[in-house]
Amino acid sequence: MAGRAGTGKTAESTDRVSVICRALRRAIIEQALEPGAKLPEDSLGERFGVSRTIARHALGQLAAEGLVELRRNRIAVVATPSWQEARDAFDIRIELERLVVRQLAGRLTKAQIAELTAHVDAEDRARDGTDAVSIRLATEFHILLAHMTNSPILVRYVSEVAYRCCLTLSLYSRPHSSECAINEHRAIIAALVKGDAAKAMELMHGHLDSVATRALVAPTPQRGRDLLDILAPYADETGSERVVKLPKAARR
Amino acid sequence: MAGRAGTGKTAESTDRVSVICRALRRAIIEQALEPGAKLPEDSLGERFGVSRTIARHALGQLAAEGLVELRRNRIAVVATPSWQEARDAFDIRIELERLVVRQLAGRLTKAQIAELTAHVDAEDRARDGTDAVSIRLATEFHILLAHMTNSPILVRYVSEVAYRCCLTLSLYSRPHSSECAINEHRAIIAALVKGDAAKAMELMHGHLDSVATRALVAPTPQRGRDLLDILAPYADETGSERVVKLPKAARR
DNA sequence: GGCGCCCGAATTGCATGCAGTTTGTGCCGC
DNA sequence: GCGGCACAAACTGCATGCAATTCGGGCGCC
Numbered sequence: 401m402a403g404r405a406g407t408g409k410t411a412e413s414t415d416r417v418s419v420i421c422r423a424l425r426r427a428i429i430e431q432a433l434e435p436g437a438k439l440p441e442d443s444l445g446e447r448f449g450v451s452r453t454i455a456r457h458a459l460g461q462l463a464a465e466g467l468v469e470l471r472r473n474r475i476a477v478v479a480t481p482s483w484q485e486a487r488d489a490f491d492i493r494i495e496l497e498r499l500v501v502r503q504l505a506g507r508l509t510k511a512q513i514a515e516l517t518a519h520v521d522a523e524d525r526a527r528d529g530t531d532a533v534s535i536r537l538a539t540e541f542h543i544l545l546a547h548m549t550n551s552p553i554l555v556r557y558v559s560e561v562a563y564r565c566c567l568t569l570s571l572y573s574r575p576h577s578s579e580c581a582i583n584e585h586r587a588i589i590a591a592l593v594k595g596d597a598a599k600a601m602e603l604m605h606g607h608l609d610s611v612a613t614r615a616l617v618a619p620t621p622q623r624g625r626d627l628l629d630i631l632a633p634y635a636d637e638t639g640s641e642r643v644v645k646l647p648k649a650a651r652r
Numbered sequence: 653m654a655g656r657a658g659t660g661k662t663a664e665s666t667d668r669v670s671v672i673c674r675a676l677r678r679a680i681i682e683q684a685l686e687p688g689a690k691l692p693e694d695s696l697g698e699r700f701g702v703s704r705t706i707a708r709h710a711l712g713q714l715a716a717e718g719l720v721e722l723r724r725n726r727i728a729v730v731a732t733p734s735w736q737e738a739r740d741a742f743d744i745r746i747e748l749e750r751l752v753v754r755q756l757a758g759r760l761t762k763a764q765i766a767e768l769t770a771h772v773d774a775e776d777r778a779r780d781g782t783d784a785v786s787i788r789l790a791t792e793f794h795i796l797l798a799h800m801t802n803s804p805i806l807v808r809y810v811s812e813v814a815y816r817c818c819l820t821l822s823l824y825s826r827p828h829s830s831e832c833a834i835n836e837h838r839a840i841i842a843a844l845v846k847g848d849a850a851k852a853m854e855l856m857h858g859h860l861d862s863v864a865t866r867a868l869v870a871p872t873p874q875r876g877r878d879l880l881d882i883l884a885p886y887a888d889e890t891g892s893e894r895v896v897k898l899p900k901a902a903r904r
Numbered sequence: 905g906g907c908g909c910c911c912g913a914a915t916t917g918c919a920t921g922c923a924g925t926t927t928g929t930g931c932c933g934c
Numbered sequence: 935g936c937g938g939c940a941c942a943a944a945c946t947g948c949a950t951g952c953a954a955t956t957c958g959g960g961c962g963c964c
Contacts, residue, residue: 440914442914495747552737557744724946725924
């Protein structure tokens with residue numbers, strides 16, 4: 401009924417490279433690594449017990465996924481998407497995940513339903529824990545759904561874009577915890593089980609839209625963008641004390 | 653009105669790596685490199701005047717895009733997506749490109765309209781030329797549209813998935829030329845200019861759907877899959893002359 | 905005290921070398 | 935002839951070395 405081919409691994413599982421990728425992805429998603437954080441090749445290599453070659457390759461992968469920014473001759477850093485990029489990412493994500501639930505509606509096996517339910521239960525349990533874990537679990541719920549389509553391409557795109565959205569969350573969103581209403585996850589599962597594709601798509605749309613708007617309330621120039629623009633309004637305070645130290649405070 | 657940020661380059665433009673990527677992408681899209689074609693690192697390096705390190709990195713990039721298959725300790729090959737993967741790619745492509753035209757409807761500048769028209773004219777002119785060029789131009793039309801959204805992420809995904817679709821075309825489609833009805837391109841432009849988002853989305857959907865179904869008529873086990881399965885029906889011709897030489901004729 | 909310059913340390917860009925794996929081919933027994 | 939084995943060539947996986955560039959701190963000058 402829901403059978404597909406699915407190689408599942410493209411370049412993913414070159415062993416050591418993918419280990420590093422996974423570790424970094426997770427660190428980023430849990431906000432242990434903030435946007436802008438530096439990722440020197442040999443520190444990475446040393447940390448994971450490999451040479452720079454491998455670390456470099458891993459960074460290349462992550463850059464291709466949009467999680468890391470690679471500038472020539474410069475230390476790689478965790479990507480800091482602009483507000484508009486964040487908005488675009490969410491727009492794409494909405495379309496992709498609507499596709500996911502459309503394909504999934506009424507086709508979930510009992511085992512899959514159980515797996516989803518278990519996951520959401522885990523999300524509930526993690527409520528008391530750190531935000532980091534909640535966010536990770538919420539994201540993984542969406543990726544888990546994508547996996548169930550058995551479409552490797554869809555999995556890849558949903559994963560990527562979900563990770564990117566996480567990144568923006570840590571940039572533009574206040575730490576108001578539990579950004580993903582767990583009940584909405586449950587509602588989506590229910591619609592899928594019932595086989596109501598339209599309902600599931602609508603729920604998913606609403607769910608993601610609310611996450612997006614809750615996070616990206618406004619272009620909030622305060623965070624994440626350019627520092628010089630931020631300070632522009634203050635530039636004409638000529639004769640005052642406490643002048644900002646530009647070169648020192650420039651991003652961490 | 654249609655202003656956006658847009659860095660445009662992620663890891664793309666590490667110079668030599670991206671040169672190789674572009675060359676290979678183009679070779680693949682023009683079917684000069686068939687699915688399954690071998691891509692040894694040092695041949696590539698020699699051809700482009702760089703060391704294996706660079707060639708390797710380029711292959712990594714392309715693998716991340718799904719154009720190349722990287723198997724451990726084996727020569728990299730041009731990817732050969734399964735029929736189902738091809739179908740999935742087209743499904744995703746439809747959603748993404750609907751998003752593109754939705755964002756673009758009524759927002760095209762005069763210059764952009766001119767550029768699009770010029771491109772379609774070029775497609776028309778290329779009708780007499782080789783199929784390779786037609787296919788490339790048709791694909792580039794879609795990528796050009798994506799570019800006009802000023803959303804780097806959207807550009808990346810549309811490009812990737814469009815390339816993948818090209819790949820499947822060369823696998824599963826007969827060489828019936830002009831796979832992309834040029835008139836449909838013109839119609840889409842017209843709808844965009846008129847600002848009729850719904851119409852443009854519908855046209856784009858129909859356009860891609862027709863391309864997909866024209867190409868992917870059926871699971872066609874004849875091409876692209878497994879050779880042994882293909883030859884199975886012929887296997888019982890026991891006592892005849894001219895037995896197929898398996899190991900020699902294997903692809904290429 | 906603040907600002908800019910300069911130089912050493914840190915870091916990347918890239919090629920090459922070596923070890924391990926795969927692939928292809930010729931040879932031998934049947 | 936035909937199938938299998940073994941060896942050699944080809945190729946990848948990875949680390950390391952060297953040159954070029956950037957980063958950061960200290961020093962002198964204003």
